[in-house]
Amino acid sequence: DSILYLKTNSNILIKSFSFKTTKGSFVENHLFEGDWDLKFNIKTPALLFDSMTINISKQPFVFKGGFHFGTQQTFDLDITTKQIKLDFAKTLLTKKIAKSVGLADVGAPLDVHTVIKGSLVGGADPYIKAAFETKKAALKTPVMSFDSASFNGYYLNEVVVGSERTDENSKVVVQDLDAKYMGLPIHSDDILIINLTHPHISADLQSKFSLYGLDEFLQTDAFTLSNGEGLLDLMYEGPIQNITRENASIKGLITLKNGTLTLSGSNAALTNCATKIKIDNSDIYLDTLTCSIAGHPITIQARAKNVVALVGDNPNGVELDLKVSAPIININQLSSVVSSKFPVKKKKTKKHSGGLSKTIQRMEHLLSNGKMSIQVNASKIKYKDFEANNLKAYMTVDDVSWNLKKTSLVHGKGNISVSATVRETRHNIYTLNSDIEMNNVEADRVWREFDNFGMSTPTYKNLKGLMSLKSNVSLNMKPNGEFDMNTLTGKANFSIKNGALINFEPLVNIKTFLFKNRDMTDVRFAEIKDDINFQKGLITINRMEINSSVLSLYVEGTHSKKETDISIQVPLSNLKNRDKDYKPENTGTGKSGGMSVFIRAKTDETGKIKIKYDPFKRFRKSDKKEPEKNKKS
Incomplete structure (x- = not known):
């Protein structure tokens, strides 16, 4: 054997x-x-x-x-x-x-x-x-x-x-x-x-999850997820360490539906959220996110660039491009949803272990230090009492500022365009620098919607006509969008055509001194135009001509929340009554106006505007007092 x-x-x-x-x-x-x-x-x-x-x-x-x-x-x-x-x-x-x-x-x-x-x-x-x-x-x-x-x-x-x-x-x-x-x-x-x-890894991951479970998974301090469900299909190929966009590939699809996202800083909620998120190497595409903000539907498309930085050692922030469209956008609500920085509120939850903890920390750091570009299209826009249609806007947001680069909207029969920058200059104090152009908008409506621009007179009840305006101004605002008119600085030039001054107190009170038999309650004019300066809430009205159906006059002065001081020059040529066919035409502020009566409208100690004669033109003398002193010296 x-x-x-x-x-x-x-x-x-x-x-x-x-x-x-x-x-x-x-x-x-x-x-x-x-x-x-x-x-x-x-x-x-x-x-x-x-x-x-x-x-x-x-x-x-x-x-x-x-x-x-x-x-x-x-x-x-x-x-x-x-x-x-x-x-x-x-x-x-x-x-x-x-x-x-x-x-x-x-x-x-x-x-x-x-x-x-x-x-x-x-x-x-x-x-x-x-x-x-x-x-x-x-x-x-x-x-x-x-x-x-x-x-x-x-x-x-x-x-x-x-x-x-x-x-x-x-x-x-x-x-x-x-x-x-x-x-x-x-x-x-x-x-x-x-x-x-x-080591070089290739991995596919799938998950069917509740959004509450995803919230526990992310543990981010930026937002909270609740309700709804999702599906994840993810493929990663690349090194385990020293990950860059050149040596790693991430592809995947995330599907979410019926979700609620609540931002930690403001508690603003996006409800009924549904979307498909496509991950393609270093970019993420948000394929039509639909949700509701305060009951209003909104649609968002997005692309996030450089997402490999979330798992690698790339120091650059994520670049996020958003396209937002909606039947109506309420900026009062939207401003609480889109913020330039993520909140610092911390969740008391379990800590991540392994390399993913670094990924989540990077996600918050890179998002808050990254850049966001936003295109907005809306059929209607609301901001406090302001309403307009056909909004088209483009803005960029980074960790220190908002930049509104191109914005146009239709306001009644006119249109408005805006470019602006908002920057946090102190804690919870934001400085707005803006260039605004209005063409043929309804003056009374604009005055009403912007709360009379902080002025006690004239108010929207006193104005009629089509207004055009160009302005460059800055002022401070609070996080809720409330303006501090005492910080208003800059300049504007405006024109109101085919308009009227209705029950405008300084004009009505002229009857105390002149033209007692004339109706000053509804004064029609061809055009009022002027250059206005703003300095820390003080509004300076440069010499302005008002040639109306009732009389011609020149106005100049200053106005603030607390005080009004306006000089009114009434040429004696107004003694002749104007017939119904008279067509007002401006002659220009460079004209002296000839022999005139000067009246001063000034706030008294009670806060009411009082009208009195100014025979010695004290307003003009006080206005020129400083230059005269300098001349003597």
Whole structure:
């Protein structure tokens, strides 16, 4: 018979077991115990074994295979063990392979099936494939950590068949992963890690989740998610460390529906949110987010650039492009939704572990320090009492300012265009610098909608006509959009055509002195135009001509919230009554007006405007007093 049967019960302490001594030893300093049931084929010759159970340092292993000593000079080992702990398994490997396996830490025992094949005469490293499986394990990786992770997979040291078996030619494959991260369910069909010297990972992740679960997952201080549900399908390919847009690829799709997003700083809520978010390498596309703000529907499309910075070491912020459209936009509500900075309010929740904690911190930092571009289209816009139609706007937002670059809207039969910058100059104090142009808007409506521009007179009840205006002004405002008119500085020129001054107190009170039989309650004029200066809330009206259906006069003076001081020049040519066919035409403010009566409208100590004669033109003298002093000096 050519078969010899060898059976023995013995304990063997392995001091070193190497296929290639330069690569280190397997099972170093481990005790082998058990019944050795061996067969030796004399003809081949070969030492064979089948289903032989040997304990290695008390951990049972089942061995199959053999050593072939003939012309083949090879060996093959098939080794199976159940419920082995990863930390113990690493002590059975060479130090280099143990380091590669140590990329992940598994908190529950694994079932492992290993195949090792190679040459008995040295040379190349042996072929190694180790399949593993575990259930309900804590899994820690350099990127993120999972709870209740169930998966299977394998380690292989020959990715390219026929090439040298090295760490660079090795891979780890994880399959059928089902786990949870911070309550968020995660599934992956395949996770592949190649080149264990410089690990490169390819991973697909899917999740079906509630938005509350996603909120726990993100743990961002910027907003809170509630209600609704979502689906995630994500593919990442790139390194585990030193991630950049050049060496990494992220692709995916996130679907959300029936969600509610509440901003932490203002508690402003976006409700009934539904969207599809496409992730394409370093960009994110928001494919039509529909939601409601304070009951008004709104549609948002977006593109976020440089999102790889969220997982890499790119110092630049995320660039976010938004397109917003809605039937109606209420800026009072929208201003609480879009802010230049994310709030500092902190959530008292569990901390992230693994590399994802850095990702979430980067997300908040890069968003708050990134740049936002917003295009807005709305059928109607509201701001306090102001209403207009066909809004088209373009603005940019960064961590320190808002820049409104192009804005146009239709106001009644006229139109308005605005460019502006808003910058936080002190805590909760914002400075607005603006250029505004109005063409043929209804004067009384504009005055009413802007609360009479902070003036006690004239009010919207006193004005009629079509107004055109160009202004360059700055003033301070609060976070709620309330203006501080005491900080108003700049200049404006305006024109009101085909208008009227109705029950305008300074004109009506002229009857106390002049033209007692004339009706001053409805004074029609062809055009009123002037240049106005603003200085810290003080409004200076330069010499302005009013040529009306009742009389001609010239007005100049100052006005503020607390005080009015206006000089009215009434030429004596007004003594002649004007008939119904008279067409008012301005002669120009450069004209002296001829012989005139001067009247002064000035606020008294009670805050009421009093009209009195100014025979010595005290207003003009006080206005020119300082230059005269300088002349004498």
